[in-house]
Amino acid sequence: MKKIVGFFAIVLLFVSCKDDKSVKYLPESIGAINSLAVVMDNELWQGEVGDKVREHFAAPVVGLTLEEPLFTINYMPPSVFTGSVQHSRSVLYVTRDSTNKALIKTDVYAKPQKVGVISGKNIQEIKKEIDAKADEIIKAFRGLEISEAQKRFKRSLNKDSILSKNFKVSLDIPSAYRVGRQEDNFVWYDRQVPKGTMNVIMYTMPEDYFKNDSTLVKDILRMRDSIGSIYIPGEDIAGKKNHMVSEKMFAPHVYPAEIGGKKAVEVRGLWEMSDYPMGGPYLLYIINDKENNRKLIVEGFTFAPASQKRDNMFELEAIMKTIAFR
Structure with a gap:
């Protein structure tokens, strides 16, 4: 006592x-x-x-x-x-x-x-x-x-201005991450980790892309699969277009959120490759950016087979939650 x-x-x-x-x-x-x-x-x-x-x-x-x-x-x-x-x-x-x-x-x-x-x-x-x-x-x-x-x-950050120029936002991204792909409406940062990679991607969708709550999950998966087919290829498979898709066996977990001072949707799920035994977890935020008439999408995903991924995904979450709008 x-x-x-x-x-x-x-x-x-x-x-x-x-x-x-x-x-x-x-x-x-x-x-x-x-x-x-x-x-x-x-x-x-x-x-x-x-x-x-x-x-x-x-x-x-x-x-x-x-x-x-x-x-x-x-x-x-x-x-x-x-x-x-x-x-x-x-x-x-x-x-x-x-x-x-x-x-x-x-x-x-x-x-x-x-x-x-x-x-x-x-x-x-x-x-x-x-x-x-x-x-x-x-x-x-x-x-x-x-x-x-x-x-x-924050002790050592990536200093490029790509996100500012392309999307009018900033993220505190550690200097270990490098730009792996850059398009007008798509930027991909990645970092090497033991047995795999950690990744952050950003793109936009039309403001009215998600029509209603009843089809939200279906629309999210359709969006991810479409982006994966265009921007995130996998290992070359003869006669097949191998690319990132959403895991088909498990529905994602969807929650209301707020990020960067704006209303958002948080999505946690699993990804895989369309024609190759490869996959992992992802965390995605759909941010309602009314000021710019768009939905801003920022996603983190990890590939590290047979490894624990909690802390990797936590780091990606911490990065994405530094988002600031200009």
Whole structure:
């Protein structure tokens, strides 16, 4: 109980001192992208509470070819959560307490940092708090991880002005990416990775291309397949036109989104080649650019057979979310 009280005392101390000018320094947070420090008693971790945490925070990422967790969890009991470990960028602290509570704190031990705190009077109450607050905490953690990924690759950016000239937008694209193909209405950046490539493409469609919600998924797949047939060829196959198409066996996941300050649609799915055993995941944004009477399409996709792709796709997401309109 002393450890529990001590933790909440520290949280309250930092909250109360947030505006105190005497508090001048917090160490820089640490950790690999998409890593999460989970702190709770071993009894909770090995039981139903630990299962509930894994259900939410280690859930499979949508739209990948292999099952990979949302976060790489680094579990530790409270006695180990000391020193530099407290500087972990994303922290989830779960404990028994006299009150049921779930909250998110910012920059408690380090900066930038998010600390999710969940407490309950018993196991069932803790599980209820996790169910109720998990999505909000995950959103906060993912937002912080996106910002960290962007900060890291901004250290060395591609300096060309192709996107500005062709589409009147900018993206923070790491210098490791190079332009592989450029047309009036199509630009393709790619980067070599072990066993494959990471790719970002951009093009536009007419403002009225997507007629209505009832045919949205069909229209998205038709659009992708059309672009693939024109711009994204595959290995030469005698007598066949081999090119990128959407995976036919699995429907894409489609969500409302906002990107670059504009309403958008987020699409997560799988791609393949029309006549060759090759494929991978893609993430696509359809941005409603009313000011320019168009739909702006930006997509990231990865080819890395038999390899984990979560962090590759996360980097592509971080890149695409830097989009800015002129």
